[in-house]
Amino acid sequence: MKFPFLRPVVPPHVFCLLADGVTYASVRREQPAGFAEARTFAYPGNALGSSSSGTPLFTREALSEAVTAARRLAGGRLSRASVVLPDSWARILPIDFDALPDSEEGVREMVLWKLKKLLPGVTAELSVAFREMPPSGQGKRLLVAAAPAESLRSIERAFESLGVRVGMLSPASLVLFEGLAPALSGLTAGDYALVHRAPGSICFLIARGGAPLFFRQRPAEEESEDHEQEIRLSLSYYTEKLQGQGLAGVYLYDEVGGRDLAEAASFPVRPVVISGAIVGADAGFDERIAARPELLPGFAAVWRRN
Secondary structure, three states: OOOHHHOOOOOOEEEEEOOOEEEEEEEEOOOOEEEEEEEEEEOOOOOOEEOOOOOEEOOHHHHHHHHHHHHHHOOOOOOEEEEEEOHHHOEEEEEEEOOOOOOHHHHHHHHHHHHHHHOOOOOOOEEEEEEEEOOOOOOEEEEEEEEEHHHHHHHHHHHHHOOOEEEEEEEHHHHHHHHHHHHHHHHOOOEEEEEEEEOOEEEEEEEEOOEEEEEEEEEHHHOOOOOHHHHHHHHHHHHHOOOOOOEEEEEEEEOOOOOOHHHHOOOOOOOEEOOHHHHOEOOOHHHHHHHOOOHHHHHHHHOOOO
């Protein structure tokens, strides 16, 4: 799994995978930032399989039209790209440990062992990525992202069969956080929260600069109609367990629409909806992400990454 924790070299090309299609974008990094190109393509009929965990299995045919068109739009210069997958295809959670091995492979084995206990209903082989978080006690805490390895391998193989190497492969909330962290931390004199709601998943993250302090992901079926209690419990944990000094900012990005997130819970400060103004984007940026909400995580996946 190639989550963004390793800070890879990232080209401007990004593919955002969806349940029913794929959106390609070429991100313009220079100011005003924006999209040089952005197109959405439906998957052909019967081009996707299903893994034992229910996540899609990709074939060359599923991505052929999108990659062919993207290469044409890029003037033939498309050999490497980032790929963003929906949060609902992965599980993202903090895990506490009494201690961790010295080697990365040893840590990975311990993470997989702990996931078996925490996610007993998940029996598929998992691919994981992790980074350290501030502990809640005397031990260690990692932010762990896990997704079915079978699905991730199928994504990489499908792109490779079309001549595209996957340089980064990550759930939307993680790239949204890491890509926008420089801008959000620069706007906020203290800790801030990022709330991201997408089809099938809602994520609540508290960060200090570029480092995550708290992360909570809930599938849609577990999401309450009233976020009040969820937000209150999360903020209590942040204050009592992590000795948080209070939030200086709250930023929202909603890919679903309908019930207004800003009105669904009482945040300690007035929430700000993420828009092109935060990243110095061009005049058409907000219209584009309103039409295709997956474009903002796609933009964040490659913006200011070299």
